Amino acid sequence: MKSILTLSLGTLILASMPLAMAQAGDLRLPKSIEAGAAFSIQSTGSGDATLYIVGPGQVLRRSVQLGETTSFAPGDLHNAGHYLVALAGPSSTQTGAFDVTAAHQPATLSFLAKPSRLPVDLHDGISGVVYVFDAFQNLVLQPAHVSFQLSGVAGTTQTRTILTQDGVAWTKMNSASKEGIAQFVARAGDVADTRVIQQVPGDPCGLRMNARPSGQRLALETEPVRDCSGNPVPDGTIVTFTEAYSGGEATVDVPLKRGVAKTEMPAYDGATISVAAGVVMGNEIRWEKR
Amino acid sequence: MSGRVLAVLLAVVTVALIAVGTLWPVQAALATAGAGSGSDLLRPSSSPQAAVENLATEIARQDWEKAYSSLANKNEFTQADFERDLRGSYPSLRSHSSLESFDARPLHVSADEGQVRLNLRWSSVVGTFLDTRNLQVTKVGERWQVLWPIVKEPRVPPQVIAVNYLRWDVIYRGAEDDWGAQDVEAPHVRIVDMHPVDRGGGVVLLGELLNEDVVPAFVTVKATLLRKDGSPIATEDSFDKISHVLLPRQVTPFLIEFHKVALSQVDSVHMEPSSTLIAASADPVIGIEDQQLNGGPQPSLSGKLRNQSGEIVNVAHVLGTFYDSNGQLIWVSDGYVDRALLPDTPASFTMSVPPDIASKTKTERAVTTAYLSNRFQ
Numbered sequence: 099m100k101s102i103l104t105l106s107l108g109t110l111i112l113a114s115m116p117l118a119m120a121q122a123g124d125l126r127l128p129k130s131i132e133a134g135a136a137f138s139i140q141s142t143g144s145g146d147a148t149l150y151i152v153g154p155g156q157v158l159r160r161s162v163q164l165g166e167t168t169s170f171a172p173g174d175l176h177n178a179g180h181y182l183v184a185l186a187g188p189s190s191t192q193t194g195a196f197d198v199t200a201a202h203q204p205a206t207l208s209f210l211a212k213p214s215r216l217p218v219d220l221h222d223g224i225s226g227v228v229y230v231f232d233a234f235q236n237l238v239l240q241p242a243h244v245s246f247q248l249s250g251v252a253g254t255t256q257t258r259t260i261l262t263q264d265g266v267a268w269t270k271m272n273s274a275s276k277e278g279i280a281q282f283v284a285r286a287g288d289v290a291d292t293r294v295i296q297q298v299p300g301d302p303c304g305l306r307m308n309a310r311p312s313g314q315r316l317a318l319e320t321e322p323v324r325d326c327s328g329n330p331v332p333d334g335t336i337v338t339f340t341e342a343y344s345g346g347e348a349t350v351d352v353p354l355k356r357g358v359a360k361t362e363m364p365a366y367d368g369a370t371i372s373v374a375a376g377v378v379m380g381n382e383i384r385w386e387k388r
Numbered sequence: 389m390s391g392r393v394l395a396v397l398l399a400v401v402t403v404a405l406i407a408v409g410t411l412w413p414v415q416a417a418l419a420t421a422g423a424g425s426g427s428d429l430l431r432p433s434s435s436p437q438a439a440v441e442n443l444a445t446e447i448a449r450q451d452w453e454k455a456y457s458s459l460a461n462k463n464e465f466t467q468a469d470f471e472r473d474l475r476g477s478y479p480s481l482r483s484h485s486s487l488e489s490f491d492a493r494p495l496h497v498s499a500d501e502g503q504v505r506l507n508l509r510w511s512s513v514v515g516t517f518l519d520t521r522n523l524q525v526t527k528v529g530e531r532w533q534v535l536w537p538i539v540k541e542p543r544v545p546p547q548v549i550a551v552n553y554l555r556w557d558v559i560y561r562g563a564e565d566d567w568g569a570q571d572v573e574a575p576h577v578r579i580v581d582m583h584p585v586d587r588g589g590g591v592v593l594l595g596e597l598l599n600e601d602v603v604p605a606f607v608t609v610k611a612t613l614l615r616k617d618g619s620p621i622a623t624e625d626s627f628d629k630i631s632h633v634l635l636p637r638q639v640t641p642f643l644i645e646f647h648k649v650a651l652s653q654v655d656s657v658h659m660e661p662s663s664t665l666i667a668a669s670a671d672p673v674i675g676i677e678d679q680q681l682n683g684g685p686q687p688s689l690s691g692k693l694r695n696q697s698g699e700i701v702n703v704a705h706v707l708g709t710f711y712d713s714n715g716q717l718i719w720v721s722d723g724y725v726d727r728a729l730l731p732d733t734p735a736s737f738t739m740s741v742p743p744d745i746a747s748k749t750k751t752e753r754a755v756t757t758a759y760l761s762n763r764f765q
Contacts, residue, residue, distance in 0.1 A: 212573075214571070215573045298601075331602075332602045333670075334556065334604070336637045338639075347679040350676065350696070351635075353554055353671075361675065376637035
């Protein structure tokens with residue numbers, strides 16, 4: 099918004115001098131400068147004049163002596179983009195333009211890592227996108243090497259080095275086979291940013307339960323529930339026990355606690371008891387009174 | 389001219405109706421409207437029905453003292469027991485409801501004894517529930533008095549129940565964080581079954597939603613019916629025909645109703661399941677026992693809920709999922725339990741099932757959602 103306003107203002111200033119534009123003289127400008135760098139502008143002629151530099155989000159106005167060199171200190175221009183220059187003198191106006199480019203040295207990274215939580219053993223499940231910025235938050239458009247590194251408590255470290263295109267680099271990584279927190283680091287030059295990726299167990303695998311009498315009821319307990327890579331399925335995961343017997347049914351959703359789910363259900367002779375977690379079925383038990 | 393005639397006619401009819409309502413008031417309506425302040429609405433208990441209606445009127449007014457003192461068997465229980473029988477001992481749907489209407493129907497009457505069926509319709513935020521009592525009525529002198537069949541709500545004996553609580557808390561990204569900063573991931577949920585049904589002059593979407601993540605989710609399902617040209621016909625959501633809090637790997641059925649839409653108009657359906665990561669607790673665990681589908685002209689799914697935790701559950705919502713012989717989902721129904729669920733104390737539930745659905749049902753599954761007065765679960 100600020101940039102639009104500045105450009106509009108600049109255009110207005112320049113548009114107010116149509117005659118002067120027509121008399122544009124020699125104004126020696128740098129073709130391009132790096133954001134934040136010092137630079138100078140050489141004009142011709144003599145007398146007092148006013149120098150305007152209008153660019154994205156920034157306008158400079160200086161009183162200058164024509165024919166002299168006007169210097170600008172480091173940091174005077176810091177927004178990358180195309181700048182218009184107008185030197186309004188007593189009898190003529192000189193105009194020109196130059197570009198300010200982002201500094202080559204990356205200073206900050208915007209690192210988007212998705213998802214922050216995913217199941218283990220997922221091919222290309224993690225995506226990382228990096229936007230490289232200089233110290234003045236200009237997107238560094240020159241190609242730069244960005245290295246992505248995913249390392250966790252288990253498994254090998256995955257590393258990829260990607261060249262940025264138009265200031266952006268992206269990659270995809272696989273989740274490890276062991277659950278746990280992984281550090282996803284993006285690095286460009288001396289700058290690095292880290293995201294945390296939680297690798298969580300996948301669907302339960304080989305879900306099994308046991309039954310034993312408990313007074314007038316039936317005590318049901320699963321074996322420790324693990325996924326197909328052997329990771330313990332986290333506590334709180336719902337395990338559904340269903341008991342079907344002559345003329346009725348009983349159901350209970352039980353959260354895993356300390357790796358197992360346990361509950362009590364009515365003990366009916368000939369009842370069939372099944373166990374499931376989500377859409378994964380476990381074993382089935384037929385209960386016979388002994 | 390005709391407008392004037394109509395206005396006069398309406399005025400006359402209104403006055404006539406007011407007069408009729410004042411001169412011959414309906415007993416139940418008067419009682420539940422809170423009209424009158426004392427015994428002026430009560431008729432002499434000169435018949436079994438009058439005695440029961442008087443009692444119901446006092447219950448509607450929540451005049452527990454008068455209601456209790458009118459009973460023939462008050463020496464068998466205290467007024468507090470009587471009140472607890474009707475209002476519940478713990479905060480529940482029943483304790484937050486009011487008597488909407490009642491009717492009394494004599495079943496048989498002799499010279500000094502009778503039996504009257506009293507239907508009490510309690511109004512609550514989730515609808516009306518019916519409480520039917522078969523009352524014995526006895527003649528004492530010239531008056532009839534009701535023998536109240538007290539149902540003493542079980543009391544949980546003082547005890548310590550060790551509970552290994554499991555709870556998830558969430559820290560979200562702060563407002564001052566950079567736009568690229570990571571936030572907690574919304575839970576991953578998936579619709580595992582969905583199909584539309586043409587029913588009752590509208591379209592009903594039935595389905596099941598799975599939380600396939602390791603964190604709890606607050607879920608909703610929104611659906612938009614689309615025409616052939618892709619334009620929307622209507623958008624609805626599942627409202628209360630879903631269990632909104634899903635723990636990891638938990639499945640909930642959902643039902644979305646579109647009124648006055650024909651299935652033939654629908655070319656496709658756009659489903660929008662949404663999930664939000666929420667702080668939640670894995671307790672209480674509620675078992676569903678003796679679950680059975682009852683046939684007859686008014687089929688129902690009934691069963692008993694058993695609270696396996698130590699906390700008192702104030703309101704329990706039961707969702708029933710019905711499958712045909714091919715394992716296809718054919719209906720979703722729901723019901724509420726009007727009394728609080730006490731630890732390890734069975735409480736009955738029932739939900740109605742359309743007769744055509746009941747005849748096609750091969751298997752059914754019920755899930756519960758518990759609401760506790762001190763938290764939402």
